[in-house]
Amino acid sequence: MAMAGGMSQTLKAILGLREMISRGDVQPGERMSELVLVERLGLSRTPIRAALARLAQEGLLEEIPTGGYAARAFSDEDVADAIELRGTIEGLAARLAAERGLSEAALEAVRAILAGIDALMARPAERFRFADYVELNGQFHDALAELPGSDLIRRELARVKSLPFASPVAFLEVQAQLPSFREVLVVAHSQHHALVEAIAAREGARAEAIAREHARQARRNYLKVKGDWALKARVPGLSLVTG
Amino acid sequence: MAMAGGMSQTLKAILGLREMISRGDVQPGERMSELVLVERLGLSRTPIRAALARLAQEGLLEEIPTGGYAARAFSDEDVADAIELRGTIEGLAARLAAERGLSEAALEAVRAILAGIDALMARPAERFRFADYVELNGQFHDALAELPGSDLIRRELARVKSLPFASPVAFLEVQAQLPSFREVLVVAHSQHHALVEAIAAREGARAEAIAREHARQARRNYLKVKGDWALKARVPGLSLVTG
Amino acid sequence: MAMAGGMSQTLKAILGLREMISRGDVQPGERMSELVLVERLGLSRTPIRAALARLAQEGLLEEIPTGGYAARAFSDEDVADAIELRGTIEGLAARLAAERGLSEAALEAVRAILAGIDALMARPAERFRFADYVELNGQFHDALAELPGSDLIRRELARVKSLPFASPVAFLEVQAQLPSFREVLVVAHSQHHALVEAIAAREGARAEAIAREHARQARRNYLKVKGDWALKARVPGLSLVTG
Amino acid sequence: MAMAGGMSQTLKAILGLREMISRGDVQPGERMSELVLVERLGLSRTPIRAALARLAQEGLLEEIPTGGYAARAFSDEDVADAIELRGTIEGLAARLAAERGLSEAALEAVRAILAGIDALMARPAERFRFADYVELNGQFHDALAELPGSDLIRRELARVKSLPFASPVAFLEVQAQLPSFREVLVVAHSQHHALVEAIAAREGARAEAIAREHARQARRNYLKVKGDWALKARVPGLSLVTG
Numbered sequence: 001m002a003m004a005g006g007m008s009q010t011l012k013a014i015l016g017l018r019e020m021i022s023r024g025d026v027q028p029g030e031r032m033s034e035l036v037l038v039e040r041l042g043l044s045r046t047p048i049r050a051a052l053a054r055l056a057q058e059g060l061l062e063e064i065p066t067g068g069y070a071a072r073a074f075s076d077e078d079v080a081d082a083i084e085l086r087g088t089i090e091g092l093a094a095r096l097a098a099e100r101g102l103s104e105a106a107l108e109a110v111r112a113i114l115a116g117i118d119a120l121m122a123r124p125a126e127r128f129r130f131a132d133y134v135e136l137n138g139q140f141h142d143a144l145a146e147l148p149g150s151d152l153i154r155r156e157l158a159r160v161k162s163l164p165f166a167s168p169v170a171f172l173e174v175q176a177q178l179p180s181f182r183e184v185l186v187v188a189h190s191q192h193h194a195l196v197e198a199i200a201a202r203e204g205a206r207a208e209a210i211a212r213e214h215a216r217q218a219r220r221n222y223l224k225v226k227g228d229w230a231l232k233a234r235v236p237g238l239s240l241v242t243g
Numbered sequence: 244m245a246m247a248g249g250m251s252q253t254l255k256a257i258l259g260l261r262e263m264i265s266r267g268d269v270q271p272g273e274r275m276s277e278l279v280l281v282e283r284l285g286l287s288r289t290p291i292r293a294a295l296a297r298l299a300q301e302g303l304l305e306e307i308p309t310g311g312y313a314a315r316a317f318s319d320e321d322v323a324d325a326i327e328l329r330g331t332i333e334g335l336a337a338r339l340a341a342e343r344g345l346s347e348a349a350l351e352a353v354r355a356i357l358a359g360i361d362a363l364m365a366r367p368a369e370r371f372r373f374a375d376y377v378e379l380n381g382q383f384h385d386a387l388a389e390l391p392g393s394d395l396i397r398r399e400l401a402r403v404k405s406l407p408f409a410s411p412v413a414f415l416e417v418q419a420q421l422p423s424f425r426e427v428l429v430v431a432h433s434q435h436h437a438l439v440e441a442i443a444a445r446e447g448a449r450a451e452a453i454a455r456e457h458a459r460q461a462r463r464n465y466l467k468v469k470g471d472w473a474l475k476a477r478v479p480g481l482s483l484v485t486g
Numbered sequence: 487m488a489m490a491g492g493m494s495q496t497l498k499a500i501l502g503l504r505e506m507i508s509r510g511d512v513q514p515g516e517r518m519s520e521l522v523l524v525e526r527l528g529l530s531r532t533p534i535r536a537a538l539a540r541l542a543q544e545g546l547l548e549e550i551p552t553g554g555y556a557a558r559a560f561s562d563e564d565v566a567d568a569i570e571l572r573g574t575i576e577g578l579a580a581r582l583a584a585e586r587g588l589s590e591a592a593l594e595a596v597r598a599i600l601a602g603i604d605a606l607m608a609r610p611a612e613r614f615r616f617a618d619y620v621e622l623n624g625q626f627h628d629a630l631a632e633l634p635g636s637d638l639i640r641r642e643l644a645r646v647k648s649l650p651f652a653s654p655v656a657f658l659e660v661q662a663q664l665p666s667f668r669e670v671l672v673v674a675h676s677q678h679h680a681l682v683e684a685i686a687a688r689e690g691a692r693a694e695a696i697a698r699e700h701a702r703q704a705r706r707n708y709l710k711v712k713g714d715w716a717l718k719a720r721v722p723g724l725s726l727v728t729g
Numbered sequence: 730m731a732m733a734g735g736m737s738q739t740l741k742a743i744l745g746l747r748e749m750i751s752r753g754d755v756q757p758g759e760r761m762s763e764l765v766l767v768e769r770l771g772l773s774r775t776p777i778r779a780a781l782a783r784l785a786q787e788g789l790l791e792e793i794p795t796g797g798y799a800a801r802a803f804s805d806e807d808v809a810d811a812i813e814l815r816g817t818i819e820g821l822a823a824r825l826a827a828e829r830g831l832s833e834a835a836l837e838a839v840r841a842i843l844a845g846i847d848a849l850m851a852r853p854a855e856r857f858r859f860a861d862y863v864e865l866n867g868q869f870h871d872a873l874a875e876l877p878g879s880d881l882i883r884r885e886l887a888r889v890k891s892l893p894f895a896s897p898v899a900f901l902e903v904q905a906q907l908p909s910f911r912e913v914l915v916v917a918h919s920q921h922h923a924l925v926e927a928i929a930a931r932e933g934a935r936a937e938a939i940a941r942e943h944a945r946q947a948r949r950n951y952l953k954v955k956g957d958w959a960l961k962a963r964v965p966g967l968s969l970v971t972g
Binding site for chain 3 (some may be wrong): 095099102201202203204205208
């Protein structure tokens with residue numbers, strides 16, 4: 001119980017820290033003061049330290065030689081690499097699922113999510129809720145991680161999605177602001193369908209390639225908005241990208 | 244001059260034969276009678292024979308043990324294989340172009356075709372002309388075949404596009420009849436852009452995968468219409484597919 | 487019967503022409519005189535013409551504007567492209583076989599060929615016969631073309647192997663002259679095993695990649711010998727490569 | 730200084746724990762008692778706890794609901810997945826290096842390692858030292874991780890190599906015991922050369938595929954020895970594989 005309590009304080013600290021970074025309250029290279037964070041987040045030193053260690057492990061912060069942590073500065077290449085890495089591991093999951101073959105039940109479960117997105121996309125524009133898309137899209141990507149039936153792949157995908165800029169939802173908010181928003185969704189959802197089609201047909205090379213290309217949509221979104229500060233504020237950590 | 248004249252008679256015979264097959268005038272397995280064809284097409288025996296040999300080489304006809312040719316019967320797998328083969332060789336062209344790198348002039352030329360399709364797609368629905376899309380799409384695929392700067396690849400792509408069902412335009416007519424027509428075009432044209440983006444960035448594996456997936460759109464179109472006889476009549480040779 | 491006789495004269499003409507080119511009797515760009523060929527090969531004009539047309543279709547000769555045919559000149563890139571094309575289509579065959587799955591009988595048949603090569607390679611050096619390797623290697627590649635169960639793929643692979651420099655055996659003779667000969671065979675045969683392993687495990691992306699890399703061994707062999715005229719004389723058509 | 734001292738106690742604890750697991754002193758599923766470990770390793774509780782947390786993060790141990798850690802049980806699939814994951818990320822590194830292009834200096838550095846292995850392999854059998862191969866092979870794989878010039882890729886590769894069974898050296902010891910040892914090295918080193926050749930020629934798809942296939946050699950080694958307990962004792966953690 002004591003431990004569960006400690007966990008939840010740490011989680012609060014992690015979420016609070018991530019939000020500060022998202023909002024741009026932290027500059028690239030800025031040293032993270034434990035005292036300031038204790039005051040700002042209203043938490044004690046132990047969970048703050050655990051949260052700092054966790055964000056360093058994820059790569060948002062880095063250890064500094066004199067002790068403690070500073071916010072990292074990221075380049076465009078860092079963002080592109082994080083997206084490529086996530087796409088590569090999602091591609092591995094998709095390929096293994098296709099090669100190993102899925103049960104009908106597993107296929108039905110993932111097709112049910114697709115049908116949910118189909119129904120959402122078929123709604124008239126005024127009744128389309130983007131939050132529903134984000135939710136269903138998240139479910140689809142979580143389901144994909146389960147398909148190969150491998151603990152290792154599931155763990156690795158969860159980890160890589162927690163890397164800065166790598167999450168499948170990281171740039172969705174940005175996407176919603178683009179003039180071509182609807183067309184980008186049509187393309188992305190077409191990739192969802194093609195991915196499941198390929199897995200069901202046991203076309204592993206195809207499934208892997210689609211998952212990778214799907215991830216690169218995030219890169220295209222990123223490139224479209226990198227000069228737009230209003231949009232950048234909506235993506236966690238994007239204020240740390242200095243070029 | 245005599246030879247050029249002979250060529251053009253042969254071309255007439257090839258086109259006439261292809262049209263007969265498209266219209267469903269020929270049944271799968273039916274023996275092609277030279278005498279009947281001479282009468283039907285109003286051409287002499289020599290160009291008819293050359294046309295039969297050519298269509299046999301392309302795979303629409305097959306030689307029969309007793310001499311002469313018969314219309315081949317095709318299965319769903321034959322259609323899928325032809326599309327996969329074309330996508331594979333277009334993928335090779337795209338990958339080699341990316342790996343070898345293109346001049347700015349070559350990139351500009353292919354981007355100009357993309358801009359033409361962009362402009363076409365931006366028109367209001369009542370001014371969108373599908374024939375323009377077919378024309379520009381054909382230009383794009385022809386340009387792709389030139390990009391690696393390889394005579395062999397260009398020749399092979401021309402040949403493979405002449406195989407039954409393999410042409411990038413074979414199923415476009417069908418596509419135009421689908422209720423989701425507009426969305427299919429949006430996806431296909433998004434693939435055109437991603438393909439050029441990948442080639443320009445020298446991402447060969449990505450370029451290859453996109454070209455393959457782009458070809459598979461034809462397979463998806465085929466599967467949607469295979470039970471629809473009215474639509475099938477619009478695709479050359481589709482009446483020869485017996486399942 | 488008359489036709490079968492005609493076929494065999496044409497075949498003689500094709501083989502005779504190929505041999506002349508292999509021996510370097512024909513220079514790149516040289517016009518092929520029908521009269522000279524009639525005399526040299528001791529065959530009549532009709533089979534000579536058919537053979538010229540066939541070699542033009544394969545790409546060893548090209549039509550010239552004034553009528554007739556000339557020997558083509560090839561570049562290093564032409565050789566590399568032909569090998570890459572063959573590897574790409576063998577890769578397609580391997581991938582489709584893996585994705586579609588093979589019967590145990592089909593797997594056993596191809597494994598029997600591997601076991602034959604295993605036994606050959608296990609012989610002491612003085613009892614190793616290279617001609618046996620060439621024969622078994624040819625059987626393996628022929629079997630690979632059958633595995634997807636697709637007439638189209640089988641036909642296309644047969645055709646592409648007849649292109650200049652593209653055959654899996656084109657550079658084997660050269661390989662036998664290399665000091666690292668034994669090690670090259672060990673690597674190549676290891677790829678045979680890995681390829682069958684991948685197909686049996688339904689790992690299509692892996693099977694495709696191995697088939698491609700296997701073909702590139704021919705490219706490495708080519709690059710090793712391109713300056714060595716004695717070796718070049720052993721590869722059909724290599725005297726037509728001008729750089 | 731205090732911190733550096735603490736680090737080194739933790740490192741001792743990590744190495745000590747890993748060795749216990751390698752030797753098979755720990756059974757799959759067995760609870761790790763802090764008290765026993767303190768006594769066995771002669772270290773205090775703090776570094777022991779840090780080491781347990783680290784090995785849990787790497788996946789050798791797992792947290793148990795009642796608190797503390799137990800040794801995980803691994804299946805054959807877990808071993809195969811770890812190798813496939815490492816090969817996939819090494820493949821990503823190789824592909825990005827090829828696509829981005831390397832400086833001549835970077836290529837020379839990696840070719841120097843290849844030349845070192847060439848020289849080693851050319852030695853007569855009695856002067857071949859396997860430890861030298863292990864060292865140079867490690868250098869090659871470390872260099873590969875640097876080639877894309879990406880902090881993220883370097884960090885991720887270091888991390889994935891620390892996963893159970895995923896390291897490029899994990900199964901090398903096993904390999905050295907196989908009768909076909911020499912031939913396996915010839916194949917593996919041929920892949921090293923082909924990999925660098927592909928990167929230098931900017932053939933990214935090829936480089937990625939070779940890196941993946943190279944990793945799968947570890948899987949083949951694993952499958953050869955999984956029933957051989959004497960060999961299994963040489964691979965860290967292999968005693969935790971229960972089938």
